[in-house]
Amino acid sequence: MSTHEWQAPGPDDKRSPCPALNALANHGYLPRSGENITPSMLVKALQEGLNASYVAANYLTYSSLQLLGKLCAKTINLDDLNQHNKVEHDCSLTRKDFYFGDNHTIDPELVDLLLEQNIDGKINVEALSKLHWIRLNHSKEFNPTLVYNNSQKFTSAGEVSLLLNFFGGNTNHEIDIEKLEIFLKSEKFPNGWRKPDKVVGIWSLISILRSTLTKYDQLEKEQKEQRNAN
Known part of the structure; x- marks a missing residue:
């Protein structure tokens, strides 16, 4: 096997709610076990696997460690990110809410819902924002323990930015649905x-x-106007 050839995780390998970190482990940029990962390993993986700048890679690494309460930890495991309302949050684009029992495993039905929002076979800010709004409205209706405030809103928008920058960086911040389906599933x-x-x-x-x-705020305004009109 070449150094960065994809390999599915084994039954004892640790994985996170973040598809990008999981992919970096599956391709060997991070330990394939998902265990004993140092901050410097995370920084290097983000740089080598996704071409993040040194500053961006450090910011993403240490801001996440701070949210997890592990800023001083020597190592983490990928499943440390499964803690609810730290890095993981409700209204995820690809994972169910914590209330429904599994907040970290990929949900193929949610991926299909995401792909359905495509615009001419592409996923962009418009499509991802629309899905976020669908997910938020669903959670408001069916998740009695929903936590959604400015922190979760910011984190969600940040994940959209990460996805479009790292996976749509060569295609004008758009991603072909065929490639995105493989990556997410x-x-x-x-x-x-x-x-x-x-x-x-x-x-x-x-x-x-x-x-x-800005798109989130626009969708919220449109929904309010529609409700008032009715």
């Missing part, structure tokens, strides 16, 4: 995809995050 870098040619820095991440938050 198998947590595998699909054939024909390559990491961004241009280093992904903080400002690029912030730019898409802002666009996503």
